[in-house]
Each structure stands twice: as structure tokens, then as C-alpha cells.
Amino acid sequence: MSDFALSRGNWLERGIGALRLGRANLNLRLGAGIVLAWALVALLAPWIAPFDPIAHNLPDKLQGPSLAYPFGTDNFGRDILSRVIYGARIDLQMGVIGVLFPFLIGTTIGSIAGYAGGWVDSVLMRLVDVVLAFPFLVLMLAIIAILGPGLYSFYIAMALVGWVSYARLVRAQVLVLKTSDFVTAARSLGFGRLRILFRHILPNCIAGSIVFSMSDVVLVVLSGSAISYLGLGVQPPTAEWGVMIAEGQNFITTAWWITTFPGLAIVFMALGFSLLADGLAERLGLRQR
Amino acid sequence: MHRYSFVLYRPLQLIPVLFGISVLSFVLVKSIPGDPVRMLLGTKATPEAVARIRALYGLDEPLFMQYFYFLKNLGIGEMGQSILYKTPVLPLIADRVAPTLFLVIGSVLLTLLIAVPLASVAATWRGRAVDHAIRAFTTAGLGFPAFWLGIMLIILFSVKLGLFPVAGYGETVIDKLHHMILPCLTVALALSAVVTRNLRASMIAELASDHATAARAKGLSESWIFRRHILPNSLIPAINLLAINVGWLIGGSVVVETVFSLPGMGQLLVRAIFTRDYMVVQGVTLVFACATVLLNFIADVLTVAADPRVKL
16 A cells, blocks of 8 residues: 555556565466466457357368367357357457446546545445345346347446446545545645545555456456356357357257366466455555465 | 343434435335325326325325325235236235245355365465465456346256246245255355455464464364464354345346246346336335345344354
């Protein structure tokens, strides 16, 4: 926390510094490595995928893992490896966008609630209580029921439901910082309320939310793939890991590879973000080992 | 004030939350695109017929009056009609409670059965290979999709080993137990990662605490100390953790019911979404939300019962 408050360097320098100083921090380096690797896979998918992820190739259907098809093929003869590689694009995008909007909305609402106090705070926090009273996935599904299945419905539902954790987190931080000396100093200099909130308080309480957002990516990817598995998110024939698992479930007695590899992909992407969150928390001194 | 007096006044504090839940459920159904009367009568209905139906269902009244009727109907257990099943929603849900309840309770018990031994071993041999292996499991386990885990367990235990049925709920009690082991294990494996992680941390804190040192100074054996001093104290935060995860648990059961074709509330919800059976969606969502609030309340009572220091 302290170096976030004190350092005056630009964001890039701080970012590089965070990576360099993590020499003893295995979690951070391993997590960043895995996440970076997935980002590369998603970016370079058209060049590294050996086959078209959607085109049918019926003569080669339901083949087990081999040299030609390392992860086997599905009932349409599509290469599972290529589909897993293309799936990284959708699932990574799901994780990033699915966290970004809740992060922005929650941070804004939380900081307003914490800084304004009074009835504004009470109303906003009661709203948080109500949203939290619903089981997360059930409320998501109820919203998707109204909007209709699809990836965009998932993003909207995520934004409507996911912001509450960020709002709580930021509000608690703002409440603490509001009474700190540097805020009093800024106020005595005659700075406006918005300037104090956005230039002085928020930059100092954002670290916790960023760390949380990394572990939140895990939850979002798991929910997104689960909703797609249920048939209410990403629609076939798009190569998305949850969709692939749903498609493969009809063939579990004969072709285990169709479901196994997309699931492992989810596990490894989630592992990357979990480690990154742990490592960042450690690096920023937010959590004890 | 008596320690348990909160059991009386806490429900009063829950009223605003329950009120909010009802408002949100009402808003959800109100925001369905399209005119419900037009959907009921078709596009060729005369304006007079539309107006008559509108008046019949109170749809011509102001929104807050409509909400008031909605609340009044909820009070007498009236949640509307299912379009697909042609029956009232509440009995439909009541028929589906048992498998879901079985799944949730069974998963929690199995979670404790997995997490307590793992955390004890990890905390006792802290820093050793066993500890590292268990911590690797807890870190990776956070990212296990429950639906995939369920299918993997089916492939291993049902397809390869033939030990459990692939799907379904069964008829007799023994049969049901046989059918429910894999679904419960699925949820438990996913949940035990986070529980083990926290249990291990609180055990390590307890092992270093003054009361443990005092017990050691009295010459008590380490295993006695662990059983009588460490374990009960570290289980209390675990109860709270499970309470926080009730929402997750219910969400997980929705997905796992679909994986194993269990005729529970989750499966009802998913089917209702596909068939646009909005009254059922609303009913299940409401019941799940109230169940979450109730279970959190029960967890509060349990915490107070387990720890004399806690006052709510």
C-alpha cells in the first residue's frame, strides 16, 4: 500500500517495478507467466491452431488423441486442440470484460457511498445487501432469462450483479481514508470534493480492488463457462470451453477427450489468475502468507 | 441482554432485505420485453378485449399498486401459473425442494469430511511436502468448474469403474443415496478447496496461540491439544465461511443438477428459462433468495452457539 501512496512514477514504471521486485515471489511470476501465455495463445490463435475450429471433417470424427490430433476430435471431426486454442479468445475476453464493468461501476458507486455518507450511503448499501441476498448465479440466470441467451446478456448480467463486491471493498477503504491527514490537508487547500475523491482518495484504495479483480476473473470465467455449458451463454458452434464440455457430454462413454481438455484449459486459466492475485496481494503487502 | 436475544430481533432487521428481494423480483418480471396481454391474446385481439384483460389482472393500475397486489399474492403463497406445466408455481417448486436440499446438505457434510482432515494434516506438517501438495490442491481447486468436475467423476466412477449411476435421482432411500454420492462429491470437491485453505490458516494461527502454549506447558499431548483446543476453535470461522458461500453453493447446485439430471429446483429454473416460463423463473429466484437469507441467519445462530465470546 505504502509505495502506492508515495511513489510518483508513472503507471508503466510502477508496473515494471512490481514485476522486477517480485524476484522471490513465485506466485506472482508463475501467475503472470500463465496469464501471459494464455493471452499469447488467444492473440496468435489463427497462426498456432493447426485446424479450423468450426469446419466439419466427418471422416475423422471421434478420433482419440494422436500425433495428428493431439487432443483428439469431436463428433463433427473438429480438432479439439484448435478449438481449445480459439476458445481462449472467448474465455479470456469473458474474464476481462466480465470484470471490467463491475469494477468500474462498483468502484464509482462504492466511492460515492463512502465519501458522501448519510442517506446516499444507506440507500446504496441497502441495494448491495439486497443483491447479495440472491445467490450470484441464480440472479445472473434470472437476468439472462429476461435478456435472452448470449454473450452480451452475460456481460450485462455480470455488470448488474458483479459490482456489489467492488462497491463494498472501495467503500470500506474510502471510509478509512476520508479521515486521514492527507485528505484533511487537501481539503484545507480548498480542493473540490470530486478532485479529492478521484485524485487523492481513489488512487490510494484502488490496489485492493485490483487484486480482488484478479481473483474475480476466476469466478467470472467459471460462471461464464457454466452459463454457456447450460446453453444460456455463448452459443454453438463458437469454440468456447463451456460449450465444448456441454457438446462432449453426450460422448463421455466413448470419447473422454472432448470434455477433458476444455475443462483442463479452464482450470489452467483460473490457476493463472489465482496465482497472480495471490502474488499481487503478497507483493503489495495486502495479505500475509 | 441475553446472548440469544438476537434470534428475536434479527428477523426484524431482515425485513428491509426481504422487502428489497420482493421489489427486485417484481422489477425482473416487469422488465420482460413485450406486452404480457398481447402475448396472452395474440396480435389480432381487439382493443376492448385487451383493456378488459388489463383491468382483470390489475395491469391498468399504477405500478406501486401492482407491486402491492404482487406482495399480497406472495403473502398467501400465490406466485402465478406455470405456462409449461399448467399448474400453480408454488406446489411445482415444493415438489422440487427435496433433491436440492439433499444435494446442498450432503455437499456441506462431504466438504467438512474432506476439508477437516486435509487442513489438519497441512497445518500439523506445515512447510513439508504434504502441506505443499495440499496447498497446491486448494489453489488449483478454486478454479475447478463444478460442471466439468462432475463429468470427470462420471467418466471415472460411472463409466470406467461402474460404481455409481450416470444420472437421475432414484426411487428408494438407498437408491437415492447411491444416486446422490457423485453430485454431492462434485460440489464438495469444488467447495473444499476454499474451506481447506481458510481452515488451514486458522489452525496455524490457533497452534501458535497462547492457549495452545499453555496446554503444552501443562504437558498435554499434541494430539489431545489438536482435538480439544485447535479443532473446535478453527471450525467456528469455517461455519461462517460456509455461510458466506451459501449463495455459491446454491448456484453450484443449479449447474450440478443439470449435469446429473437431478429433478431439483435448479433444473426447474434452467428449463423455465429455456421455455420462457417467467413465473417459474421468478418463483425459484425468490425461494432461493429467501433460502440464502434463512441459511445465513441459521449460521449466525450456530456461530453464537459454538463460541461463547461472540455477541450479535
